[in-house]
Amino acid sequence: MTVNDRVSTDNQLARLLQIGIVLEEVVEVRAARHYETLSADERDADVEELLDEAREESADHRRRLEALIDQLDAEAVPLEEIQRLVEARYAQTGPEGFDGILYDQLHGEETAYKFYDDLIEAIEASDTDYALDREELLATLKAIREEEADGVEEVTKFMERRA
Amino acid sequence: MNTADQYLKAIYLVQRMENGPASTGALADRLDVSPASVNEMIGKLQDRGLADHEKYKGVSLTDEGIEQAREALQTYCIIERFLHNVLEVEEFPSEAKALESVIDETVAERLDTIIDREPQCPDCFDAEADMCAELVGEGEAD
Numbered sequence: 001m002t003v004n005d006r007v008s009t010d011n012q013l014a015r016l017l018q019i020g021i022v023l024e025e026v027v028e029v030r031a032a033r034h035y036e037t038l039s040a041d042e043r044d045a046d047v048e049e050l051l052d053e054a055r056e057e058s059a060d061h062r063r064r065l066e067a068l069i070d071q072l073d074a075e076a077v078p079l080e081e082i083q084r085l086v087e088a089r090y091a092q093t094g095p096e097g098f099d100g101i102l103y104d105q106l107h108g109e110e111t112a113y114k115f116y117d118d119l120i121e122a123i124e125a126s127d128t129d130y131a132l133d134r135e136e137l138l139a140t141l142k143a144i145r146e147e148e149a150d151g152v153e154e155v156t157k158f159m160e161r162r163a
Numbered sequence: 164m165n166t167a168d169q170y171l172k173a174i175y176l177v178q179r180m181e182n183g184p185a186s187t188g189a190l191a192d193r194l195d196v197s198p199a200s201v202n203e204m205i206g207k208l209q210d211r212g213l214a215d216h217e218k219y220k221g222v223s224l225t226d227e228g229i230e231q232a233r234e235a236l237q238t239y240c241i242i243e244r245f246l247h248n249v250l251e252v253e254e255f256p257s258e259a260k261a262l263e264s265v266i267d268e269t270v271a272e273r274l275d276t277i278i279d280r281e282p283q284c285p286d287c288f289d290a291e292a293d294m295c296a297e298l299v300g301e302g303e304a305d
Contacts, residue, residue, distance in 0.1 A: 111273045
């Protein structure tokens with residue numbers, strides 16, 4: 001294996017898409033947990049909407065990534081196990097206070113954005129023929145990346161309004 | 164992890180194994196690249212104040228280089244453990260090497276939140292086996 005190897009097999013691509021699923025799971029579970037940890041005076045329709053949207057968007061991204069993995073010639077994916085693990089981990093932990101919640105949400109979306117950006121670059125740098133349609137793969141990942149970028153902007157504006 | 168970080172990690176581990184400067188040949192073997200590529204990157208790392216190269220002896224990391232190498236090693240360890248513990252990948256060492264260039268430190272930190280990592284990481288990393296010491300015996304080294 002040489003340094004700077006790019007995504008050169010279906011298995012590698014499947015692993016990376018699975019990592020995307022984990023990042024989405026984390027955002028999804030944390031958004032749900034965050035709202036539960038808010039005190040009564042911190043809850044309002046705007047916060048609820050923001051976290052609801054984040055959760056739904058992550059679930060949608062996860063499904064789109066799963067659909068891509070299904071088309072690959074790769075080993076079985078223990079998705080239920082990942083969901084159980086992420087859920088168990090976050091059932092007991094939460095950020096401290098309201099600022100922590102928004103910051104955590106922002107960090108989750110920024111991390112996902114960075115990941116998709118690097119993944120797209122790695123796929124574009126590789127000339128591998130995957131078992132799925134390359135154009136569809138890149139179009140899906142770019143669409144998800146843009147939604148993450150929008151999410152970052154939305155949370156940032158929300159934080160500024162609340163400041 | 165970018166290419167420079169991959170080199171820093173390799174130099175750090177070779178230095179640890181050889182208990183002294185890392186030779187160009189040992190680095191070329193470990194990274195599976197040509198000695199010319201190693202020399203080129205060492206020059207860049209030296210320019211950035213991350214490494215010192217002494218002719219006929221080899222390359223040593225500066226304090227800043229060591230710090231960056233340890234962060235890279237920690238990122239790599241997270242990837243190995245994540246592949247093994249969460250995705251249940253049998254050939255996790257070779258897959259971790261294949262994926263490390265695509266996985267950023269911030270992404271690794273996020274993955275780290277769902278794996279149990281030892282507090283002494285990366286000191287416990289097994290340089291000879293080139294894998295997280297907790298996983299030695301469970302994966303095939305390259």
